[in-house]
Amino acid sequence: MLTYADIEQAAQRIRGAAHRTPVLTSRTADDRSGAQLFFKCENFQRMGAFKFRGAYNAISRFTEDQRRAGVLTYSSGNHAQAIALSASLLGIRSAILMPHDAPELKIQATKAYGGEVIIYDRYKENREEIGQRLAQERGMTLIPPYDHPDVISGQGTAAKELFEEVGQLDVLLVCLGGGGLLAGCALAAAALSPSCKVIGVEPELGNDGQQSLRKGEVVRIGVPDTIADGAKVTHVGDHNFEVIKRHVDDIVTVSDAQLVSTMKFFAERMKMIVEPTGCLGAAAAMHGAAPVEGKRVGIIISGGNVDLSAFARLVA
Numbered sequence: 001m002l003t004y005a006d007i008e009q010a011a012q013r014i015r016g017a018a019h020r021t022p023v024l025t026s027r028t029a030d031d032r033s034g035a036q037l038f039f040k041c042e043n044f045q046r047m048g049a050f051k052f053r054g055a056y057n058a059i060s061r062f063t064e065d066q067r068r069a070g071v072l073t074y075s076s077g078n079h080a081q082a083i084a085l086s087a088s089l090l091g092i093r094s095a096i097l098m099p100h101d102a103p104e105l106k107i108q109a110t111k112a113y114g115g116e117v118i119i120y121d122r123y124k125e126n127r128e129e130i131g132q133r134l135a136q137e138r139g140m141t142l143i144p145p146y147d148h149p150d151v152i153s154g155q156g157t158a159a160k161e162l163f164e165e166v167g168q169l170d171v172l173l174v175c176l177g178g179g180g181l182l183a184g185c186a187l188a189a190a191a192l193s194p195s196c197k198v199i200g201v202e203p204e205l206g207n208d209g210q211q212s213l214r215k216g217e218v219v220r221i222g223v224p225d226t227i228a229d230g231a232k233v234t235h236v237g238d239h240n241f242e243v244i245k246r247h248v249d250d251i252v253t254v255s256d257a258q259l260v261s262t263m264k265f266f267a268e269r270m271k272m273i274v275e276p277t278g279c280l281g282a283a284a285a286m287h288g289a290a291p292v293e294g295k296r297v298g299i300i301i302s303g304g305n306v307d308l309s310a311f312a313r314l315v316a
């Protein structure tokens, strides 16, 4: 079972490789939410998202044999880049399965970080099957995007740093896709600020996590239609749900329109580019989806990787 000690060890491993990202505040955001908000800015993390933490932590633990054969993963998003960059930094080969219709920008970025990109057809092939087969053929170690203990403990270091910097909080808002970030951050909160309420935030149309928490078991949905591409996940992971059940108080949802409004807020007022998924926590605080009034609230801004033309279209 994962504990806070795993997060402390992850923090040691990623030290010097990952950035200790800044915690920013905004009077305007405080006025709008009626709370005191502390933004942990993982949009300024290496490769532009918190995913570097989990990927680097997981690969750092490889044995000599695992290092020689390399790492394999499947992802169309930030985890692909996180694995490619972490592997390069550690001198290890990486292979990344990406869907044929992944944004060209993300394919190019993954290659630029040194990853070998393997394209598959997301409508005809199952990435988990191909991933397992390829990993076996090549002897590579598969590190999935969220359902892995070392990924979870790596992601939890973001909240560890936040609590170390700002002290006790009343509420922590964390965006939720497969649950790597939420599970890790909830473990850190339980150890460092035990009375803090931990709340996951999902897109309205992808509320599988909310359904799962209420039902007490992992609920699967269809691929959700939302601009929050980092949360286009059909179900939370098993390792993740184990932790979420124990340490997460509630899961709330926000609409795509609220995400866009929050993206605009960050750009105009805080001069930051935040990707739609990265806005989930802040949108919940500023649009009344989570009870924050009068409270000290931590918010993880998870990433900033959005194609600039897509960004312009969304905020226009």
Ligand SMILES: *Cc1c(COP(=O)(O)O)cnc(C)c1O
Pocket: 049, 051, 077, 078, 079, 145, 146, 155, 175, 176, 177, 178, 179, 180, 181, 182, 230, 231, 275, 277, 278, 302, 303, 304
């Ligand atoms: C992956 C990702 C998420 C969701 O994280 P999970 O660990 O899958 O819950 C949120 N925001 C961004 C920017 C991401 O890349």
